Amino acid sequence: MSAAMSHAPTRAFNSLVTHGWNRLARAYDIPVVQRVAYRPPQDEIIAQLRQSDVRQIADVGCGTGILASRIQQDLKPDVVYGCDASVGMLRQAKARSSSVNWVNRRAEDLGLPDGAVDAVVSTHAFHFFDHPAALAEFHRILSLGGLLAIVLINPRHRFAQLLQPTSMQNVAYFPSPDAMRSLVEAAGFRITEQRAVRRPLPAPFVPDVLTVARRG
Numbered sequence: 001m002s003a004a005m006s007h008a009p010t011r012a013f014n015s016l017v018t019h020g021w022n023r024l025a026r027a028y029d030i031p032v033v034q035r036v037a038y039r040p041p042q043d044e045i046i047a048q049l050r051q052s053d054v055r056q057i058a059d060v061g062c063g064t065g066i067l068a069s070r071i072q073q074d075l076k077p078d079v080v081y082g083c084d085a086s087v088g089m090l091r092q093a094k095a096r097s098s099s100v101n102w103v104n105r106r107a108e109d110l111g112l113p114d115g116a117v118d119a120v121v122s123t124h125a126f127h128f129f130d131h132p133a134a135l136a137e138f139h140r141i142l143s144l145g146g147l148l149a150i151v152l153i154n155p156r157h158r159f160a161q162l163l164q165p166t167s168m169q170n171v172a173y174f175p176s177p178d179a180m181r182s183l184v185e186a187a188g189f190r191i192t193e194q195r196a197v198r199r200p201l202p203a204p205f206v207p208d209v210l211t212v213a214r215r216g
């Protein structure tokens, strides 16, 4: 499935952002980057999915497809969708696995049928999305009671404040954990858990938070 013309709202300059990820795609899979920054939240998401016994899963903002491919291999669900707006990131994802359904669409307009999945997950991508539009889309494609699990940086952390200069807010915005709760609840979800991502070593530069909810 590939990107189509859509009227769904997006964050400002999102096309430029996702085009930028086309260029960054090659550097993205460097093992040390993955191990330090991205692997721990992915482990947390796999654990959440495992304990929920879900069968149809969408990873939104899947990047080069590491998490979506792990979900497919480790959990063997009926179907995994790996969705991303960047063609370059998805090119690497496609080379990684032919068992995942790679979807070149925006989070705000995924193009999947209503109730198509029983879990939506997203790691380190939500800050690029138009939050209300993306959450409405996650609600639409999830079945009743479906699982939502999102990891993003906590902007209250001293280091993370550097990531959120005012002039950048339209391009990428990191809601605080409280703001995330409000956004998720306003979209029709019930929060079940929210906490810092567990990391084997202290990682002061990656202060990320996991928010888990169920679709009402």
Ligand SMILES: C[S@@+](CC[C@H](N)C(=O)[O-])C[C@H]1O[C@@H](n2cnc3c(N)ncnc32)[C@H](O)[C@@H]1O
Residues within 6 Å of the ligand: 010, 014, 017, 018, 021, 038, 060, 061, 062, 063, 064, 066, 067, 083, 084, 085, 086, 089, 105, 106, 107, 108, 122, 123, 124, 125, 128, 129, 130
């Ligand atoms: C930092 S990468 C995270 C990739 C992956 N989730 C991970 O944890 O390794 C952010 C990804 O979000 C994607 N992205 C940005 N805006 C998007 C949007 N509106 N819809 C879908 N994907 C988007 C980018 O193309 C990029 O691949």
